Structures are given as C-alpha cells and as structure tokens.
Amino acid sequence: MQNPAIEYDYTVAKWFSYLAILFGIIGMGIGVWIAFELAFPELNYVAGQYSLFSRLRPIHTNTVAFGFTLSGIFATWYYVGQRVLKVSMAESKFLMAVGKLHFWLYFIGALLAVGSLLLRYTTSKEYAQFEWPFDIVVVLIWVLWGISIFGLIGIRREKTLYISLWYYIATFLGVAMLYLFNNMEVPTYLITGMGDPFHSVSMYAGTNDAMVQWWYGHNAVAFVFTVPIIAMIYYYLPKESGQPVYSYKLSLLSFWGLMFVYLWAGGHHLIYSTVPDWMQTMGSVFSVILILPSWGSALNMLLTMKGEWGQLKENPLIKFMVLASTFYMLSTLEGPIQSIKSVNALAHFTDWIPGHVHDGTLGWVGFMIIAAIMHMAPRFYKREIYSKKLLEMQFWLQTTGIVLYFSSMWIAGITQGMMWRAVDQYGNLAYSFIDTVTVLHPYYTLRGIGGLFYFIGLFMWAYNFYKTMTASKAIEKEPQFASPMAA
C-alpha cells in the first residue's frame, strides 16, 4: 500500500493550539476585568489610561475574536484538513513552509495590532478597528491561509470534499470579501503628506458607512463565530463519538441555506436607524428565516448522538460538544427574537445584546474550541489526556459561568430598556439616565463573577493540556475514536 514512513504532520496545528490557549487567557482575562470595571469603576485606573474601559473593550473583542477564535480555527484546519483529504503536510515542503509562515506572520501581526489599539490607533468601526497598515498584514495572513487551503486540496487523495471543508472554504471567502469592503479607507498621509502616517479616513460616510459596517459586523459573526465552528463540530463530534453524521444530505442543505440567508441579516443591527425601512424589514425577516439552516445543523449534530447518549455521561469532550450545539440553538433562537422590530426597540443598545453574544461565544465557540483542542492533544503527543476529572470540573464550572452571565444580562438589558421608556402618570419620563445605570450594579457584579468562573476554567484547560503534553501516560498508537483519558 502506501509508504508507512509518512504520517500526518501536526506541527502547525500544535503551534496554533498554543496560541489559542494564550489568546484565550489574555482576551477573556481582559473581558473579566472590564466586566468588573462596570460594577466597580475604580478598577479603571489600575494602569492609568491604559486600563480605561473604552481602551480595553476593543482589545477584548479583537483578542477573543481574532486571537482566540481564529487561532482555534487555524489549529483545527491544519489538523482536519490533512485528515479528511488524506494527505499529509509532510508530503509538500511548500505547503509546510506556507503553514509556518502563516503562523509567524499571524502571531507577529496580532501582537502589533493589539499594541496599536493600546496606543489609541483605531478606526472605531467595531471588529474592524485596526488601522490601514495592520489591515494590509491581515490581508497577507489571509492570502497565506488561502494558499494553504487550496494547496492542500490540490494534492488530496480523497476526491470529494468532506462537509467540514465546505465550511472552511466559506470562512475563507466570506471573511475575505467582508473584510476588504468594510476596511476601504484612504490613508491621509498618502494624500496630503502631513500628519500621522497611520491615520486613515473611511471611504464611506454616515449611513452608508453604517450599512457597510453592519453588513460586515454581523457577518464577521457569521464567518468567524458560526461557519468555521460548524466545520469543527462536523468533524470532531462524529470522530470522538464514532458515529457518522446523522444525515449528510441535511448537512449539505443547511450549508447552502446558511450561506444564502446569513448575509441578509445584517440589517437587524440598524432597526429604527436612518437606513431605509425596507432594508430594516429585510434584516428582520431574514434573521427569523435564519433559524432554519442554523437549527438544521444543530439538530443534525444532536441526532448524530442518537442511540449513543450514554457517551454523554462517560466522555467530557462529548459533553462540551453537545452543550456547544445546544448553546448554538439557544443563541440562534435568541438572535431572531431580538431582530423582531418591537423587541429590538426594547433590546437595542442594552446589555441584552452583549448577553446574547456571549451565549454564542462562550457556550458555542469557546466550548467547541476547547473540546477540539483537547481531542487533538492525545493525537499530537501520543499520550492520554492528563485528567478526566479536571475536564469534568472545568465543564461544570464554565457552564455555571455562562448561565450566570446570560441570565444577569437578560435581566439587566430588559430592566434598562423598560426604564428608558417608562413614563409617569403625566407622560413624563420616569427615570433620569443615571437611575438606569445605578440599578444595574448587582447584575454587572454577577456577570463579572460568571465571567470569572469561565476564566478559571481556561486555566484548568491550559494546565490539563500542558500536563497531557509533558507528563501523561504514553499511548502506542493514535486512538481511533474516543480520546483516552486518565481518571
């Protein structure tokens, strides 16, 4: 048969896994910190102007989305890509070099970009804050990833592309298109030869800028927090459980449904703003339709476990993944509800929105990446997972954290929304703005505690991973399905 010397090469996948852990801890650590700043404002001053809420908030969002999540996506790509195409990166020196270059450019680029935010270089557009020189670095990183994807596909042994690859390809294309169009900006120094060379001005003005931004912003969520995470779960859940996908046909249908519908939903960020009414309605309607393909994927995942629910009790990694798909269902139901115009009138601008985002990111994205990396660890190092008990504890602690987070933010958001519109018997506003802020103190505290639980869980994860790498019992060959764990 084949040359037995060739094995899958996990070098780049390992590197990106380390980065995911690192950026996860940094990004979510900052998140916990700024959550507590809202409850206890004195915390704003611990590092002078560098610890102000407004300075750290973009760093939190960018580190978590483009540090933690993207590292997780790349780590799993460099693992799953080889396996479902049945070709090793070791077979191509070129692709190996591209992978390594991709990693280093990404790592250095990420550090520089975060540094630039700390020094107040920002375009202010959410999730697209980086100034133009860093945008160029981002484009280069993306091109390298594209070469890696299509290069590996070019030398594949498996003719048909597994469904996960569809989702990775869609991630690549979607982010490329969105990022380019939203970051169209004119560097002022190049036009005038004056002022700060890093400064730029957006190509679009006012309402147009808002439309492009939320077309981007919403779909950055789609193509970073949804599509590639589905790619992961379509590989790791079947592999870990030994059960093939419940319905492969359903997975194909949901794919096209999601691709088509998702892009229209961006308008729900602009309801009751100055963008045209028909566009707001379209955003609202398509957001509701979006439930169908989202639940198609999620149910497909849950049904994959049909007849094998015993594994849920035995295997903490299955727990993580099943809960991830459950949170995916929760947030893809919550999102459309918030997009209904009358609900949006209440929910927009309140804490219910960050609450919703964190159901998805902590529950769905975070859990899936944690599970994926722990699934890969025994294969990376040919050792069993260091501690099943620790993994179980992490699961329960983090789940509690998420529940605290979203329940407190639901209450906070709805409370504040209701207070903003409350009137007394004469029709005057009942509360001044500051009343609606001070009332949130207990919920902000609870949210901070929830975040702290999740954050502690990350250290348990990192410790478990490190011990698996260095001190766990060696295994002879790669496990086929369930990852071996020491009690």
Add this chain to the structure above:
Amino acid sequence: MDIRLIQGVAYLGLIIFLTFILYGYIIHLYRSEKKGKRNYEKYGKMALDDELTSPPVEPLEEHTKESR
C-alpha cells in the same frame, strides 16, 4: 425606470429562481440516491476513517495509480 422598481423586480425574480434551485437540489439529492448513482451518507465515513493509510472513500485517479 425607477431604481426601486428594478430592485423589486430583480429581487422577486431572484427569490423565485433560488427557490427553484433549492428544491432542485433537494430532489437531486434524493433522486440520485434512489437511482443508486450516489450514496451521500457514505461521505460521513470520511471523518471516522481518516488515517493516512485508510483507503479514500472516492479516490482521485492519479493518486490511486501512484500509491498502488
């Protein structure tokens, strides 16, 4: 002609067109399985049986030749 009208007509046309494509796709998926042309569910195995040494579900021609 008014841009709104063009937009509306184009939008309606696209929706009808895409509905056709979607249903066409569903019919295609089930019909080709019924006729025995393809078995989509076997692709699920690609994730389960993914060792470098395990045979591909659907091999690419040139690779099969060189590896055998």
Add this chain to the structure above:
Amino acid sequence: MFSWLEKNPFFFAVGVFVVIAFAGLIEIVPDFAQQSRPVVGAKPYSLLELAGRQVYIKDSCNACHSQLIRPFKSETDRYGMYSLNGEYAYDRPFLWGSKRTGPDLHRVGNYRTSDWHANHMWEPTSVVPGSIMPAYKHMFKNVADLETAYAEALTVKKVFNVPYDKDLNGDGKVDVPLGSFEQAKQRALQYALKVAEETKRQDLVDMVKQGKVPEIVALIAYLNRLK
C-alpha cells in the same frame, strides 16, 4: 450539475462566493448615492471639531455612547429630535455605536456646556453622582494633533469633494473655511481659546495661549457642535 460542483473545489468556491455576495449587491449598492446627500444646513467639521472627533475616536467613546436617536417619544423626550440620515453626510466613519452604557450624545451640544464637560471629564461623579464613567484626565495634558486633523480635512476635500472653502447657502460667504495649514491652525487656536475660557480652567487657557490645544478642548468643541 450539483454533483459536478461538489467535486470541483474551484467552481465550488465560485458558487459559494456568488451566493454570499449577492445579498450585499442587492441590499447595499443601490442606495449608496441616495444615502450620502446632506440635509440642508449640514456643514463639514471645522479643524478643531475634527481634531476633537479624532480624540473621541481614539479613546473609543463610541464603546459606551451612541449617536443615534431613534424615533420614539421616550427617546425624543430624553435626547431631542430623532436623527436624520442627511445629518451624517460628513461623518467618516459613522459613530452610531451599538451600546448605551452611557446616554446618547447625538444632540448633546443642545443641553450641556463647556464647563460641564470639563468638570465631567475630569471627575464624572462630581457632576453625575453614581456615574460609572471613568475620568479622562490624560486628555487635559495631551496636545491635540491638529496636523493630522488637517490632513484628514484636506483628504476628504480632495477625494470626496467635502465642501470646505465653499459658499453653501448662497450668502456670498465661505461657510467652513480651511485654507492652508497655517490659516486653519490660527482659526482653530482662536476657537480653542474661546472654548478654553468657557471651561473656566486657567490651565487650559494657558496651554492654548502657548499655541497648544489640549485634547479636551478639541473634544468639547466637537461635543458642542453635536446639535
């Protein structure tokens, strides 16, 4: 046709791209020209205001404050007239924000004064007891970057035809002069002196007299202009 698509990665990618791209084409592109028309009376930002706007962006004020008043009675009662599309014609980028941890600021110039802002930014709880907003004391020391603000104004004038140095309302006078950097800077300094005096803080007045505009003064000029 479908099975062919599934086995040809290149055409598959093209197919995906078409499916995801056309939402943008239909939704966004057709309205572009219509959306960028300014309302009557809208004027571009003066140099000092633009410098203040850059400070607003640099410290991400938009992380907690919106600039978008929705057409509900509870909002118009609290913040004033609901926002109109053409009011944003010169906003690059837009600063609507997505979260009101603090109140909306789109018409804050109508109901707050320069000295209120100065006190508030120095120590928020001194004017709003219970406020969770942090103080921004570094803005009182940092010098606003008028040169970059000028570069931005000149860029939008050249590239996007923003009407600096033009008579907008037909009264024979230039509405928002820009001119050369020196001219613009002198004008900005005069304006800054007026704002600094309104804040009733001698240190700010002294700085402006030395030819240096503190960031806070530029920021207040920008906030006062939001009406």
